[in-house]
Amino acid sequence: xxxxxxxxxxxxxxxxxxxxxxxxxxxxxxxxxxxxxxxxxxxxxxxxxxxxxxxxxxxxxxxxxxxxxxxxxxxxxxxxxxxxxxxxxxxxxxxxxxxxxxxxxxxxxxxxxxxxxxxxxxxxxxxxxxxxxxxxxxxxxxxxxxxxxxxxxxxxxxxxxxxxxxxxxxxxxxxxxxxxxxxxxxxxxxxxxxxxxxxxxxxxxxxxxxxxxxxxxxxxxxxxxxxxxxxxxxxxxxxxxxxxxxxxxxxxxxxxxxxxxxxxxxxxxxxxxxxxxxxxxxxxxxxxxxxxxxxxxxx
Numbered sequence: 001x002x003x004x005x006x007x008x009x010x011x012x013x014x015x016x017x018x019x020x021x022x023x024x025x026x027x028x029x030x031x032x033x034x035x036x037x038x039x040x041x042x043x044x045x046x047x048x049x050x051x052x053x054x055x056x057x058x059x060x061x062x063x064x065x066x067x068x069x070x071x072x073x074x075x076x077x078x079x080x081x082x083x084x085x086x087x088x089x090x091x092x093x094x095x096x097x098x099x100x101x102x103x104x105x106x107x108x109x110x111x112x113x114x115x116x117x118x119x120x121x122x123x124x125x126x127x128x129x130x131x132x133x134x135x136x137x138x139x140x141x142x143x144x145x146x147x148x149x150x151x152x153x154x155x156x157x158x159x160x161x162x163x164x165x166x167x168x169x170x171x172x173x174x175x176x177x178x179x180x181x182x183x184x185x186x187x188x189x190x191x192x193x194x195x196x197x198x199x200x201x202x203x204x205x206x207x208x209x210x211x212x213x214x215x216x217x218x219x220x221x222x223x224x225x226x227x228x229x230x231x232x233x234x235x236x237x238x239x240x241x242x243x244x245x246x247x248x249x250x251x252x253x254x255x256x257x258x259x260x261x262x263x264x265x266x267x268x269x270x271x272x273x274x275x276x277x278x279x280x281x282x283x284x285x286x287x288x289x290x291x292x293x294x295x296x297x298x299x
Contacts, residue, residue: 093122099149133204152205169247182258196242213266
């Protein structure tokens, strides 16, 4: 009779879905050598290699493809047992992996999460970002790389995940002080389209919101500089490298630039997302806490 360590099955599912031992180790919060040893142990128990490995590539073997559906079902069953035990015990516990965005200072997250930790001291919180911004974080939630994530995509784009809208902000124009429209009460986006634009990379929520809005309006612009941190965008405008459209909260306190409302304004949605269906009690507790502390009426 073969006895399989469920942790090894978790490692196997993670490597099979990530096709990378490094990413899988990050996902399961283990060192890579532990994941590799667990996979080797599982292969000995199964009696066949589960992956085809090379220095640059990891792929499932025939035995790995056959095992994957059963391993997923076993891991899900164990997860549900843990959830039932936590609910029966009446104490919220576990680890929550949170996907983060940059430039969320206005939410006061350290205080909000600190309050949650004091209410639920048996819950450990870990945080990570995605190099692909909100698009990557949605994928991380779907693939169970993170349990909860902040996301800047429109609600209509959040297919296959649970989403709770937290904030909705209009975009404003950030212009050099000497710009022809810097002293106006409002500015039309159409009047800025001959300028160079400073933007976030493709896949980030604010970039997608503006790109979608422009496309739906039949408009095009020229993005010449992409930066990965929204809070640094005004500094590039100060340097004379272009203009920008940012959520109004980002522009608060920006110095050396003119911040002008748009006559027709795209909006940026900030949501908290999690996977659909049954979730760990700790995740549901955090979702409720964030909704209570951070949700505002949409503008």
